[in-house]
Each structure stands twice: as structure tokens, then as C-alpha cells.
Amino acid sequence: MSCIEQMKYEILLQRISFKEAREYIEKNSDEVYYVSPGYKIFKDYYIIGVPPIAVGAKGNALIFPYTKPCHGSFVLSIENEDSIKEITRLRETGKEKETDSSKKSKPYESPRVSATSYQDMWKE
Numbered sequence: 001m002s003c004i005e006q007m008k009y010e011i012l013l014q015r016i017s018f019k020e021a022r023e024y025i026e027k028n029s030d031e032v033y034y035v036s037p038g039y040k041i042f043k044d045y046y047i048i049g050v051p052p053i054a055v056g057a058k059g060n061a062l063i064f065p066y067t068k069p070c071h072g073s074f075v076l077s078i079e080n081e082d083s084i085k086e087i088t089r090l091r092e093t094g095k096e097k098e099t100d101s102s103k104k105s106k107p108y109e110s111p112r113v114s115a116t117s118y119q120d121m122w123k124e
Contacts, residue, residue: 003045004042004045004066004076004078007042007078007080007082008078008080009076009077009078010076010077010078011074011075011076012024012028012063012074012075012076012077013074013075014072014074014075015071015072015073015074016072016073016074016075017073018049018050018053018065018073019050020073021049021054021065021073021074021075022052022053022054022065024075025054025055025056025063025064025065025075026054026056028056028058028063029054029056029057029058029063030056030057030058030059031056031057031058031087031091032054032055032056032057033054033055033056033057033090033091034051034052034053034054034055035047035053035055035090036051036053037049037050037051037053039053039055041055041062041064041086042082042086047064047065047066048067049065049067049073053065055090057087057090058077059079060079060083060084060087061077061078061079061083062077062078062079062083062086062087063075063076063077064076
């Protein structure tokens with residue numbers, strides 16, 4: 001499939017920020033995988049966003065952020081043969097992964113960058 005909109009999907013959230021999408025996926029998925037911007041799913045769909053980008057699995061459904069220019073970001077859920085293949089591929093690629101049991105035991109750590117001035121960045 002060349003277009004997500006041609007697939008049967010469910011909109012879980014709409015017109016949200018990348019952060020809200022990530023938090024929703026982390027809280028509402030059995031498994032969470034973190035991918036980089038440009039990660040390809042369903043053969044030719046690229047996920048865009050601000051890292052870390054969470055992609056979740058709940059049963060056989062793939063839960064992921066979808067950004068549509070001029071309309072904002074959405075969280076979609078797709079459950080079909082292709083979603084099962086994508087979940088299997090995410091498991092096999094060994095991307096950073098958090099399961100439902102580890103979410104409860106490990107507090108969320110924000111990936112913060114150390115405070116640096118603009119001039120300090122260009123000294124080297």
C-alpha cells in the first residue's frame with residue numbers, strides 16, 4: 001500500500017503534538033518501540049516527528065503517530081496482516097523497547113540536553 005489513508009485505520013487522537021502522541025502510545029500499548037524520524041513502515045510510509053518517536057503494539061494492532069501537513073499529528077491504530085508483519089519486524093530489529101511490565105517499574109526519564117549557550121556551541 002502506498003498511502004495510509006487507503007488502509008483501514010482507527011484514529012485514537014487527532015490534532016496533537018508529537019509529545020502528546022508519544023505519551024499516549026507509551027501509556028496505551030503493550031509494547032513500545034522507539035524509532036528515528038524517517039523510519040519506514042508498511043513498505044513505503046515514513047514516520048516523521050521529534051525523537052524519540054514511539055510506535056506501539058497492542059495485540060495485533062500497530063499504534064503509531066501520523067502527521068498530515070496542514071492538519072497536524074494523529075495517533076492511528078491499524079490491525080491487519082501488514083500490522084502483524086510490522087510488529088514482528090520491530091521486534092526483530094531490536095530497537096529500544098519497553099514492555100508493559102517495565103513501564104510500571106521504571107520511571108520516565110526525560111532526554112534533556114545539557115544547557116549550553118549558542119556561543120559555546122561554536123567555540124570548537
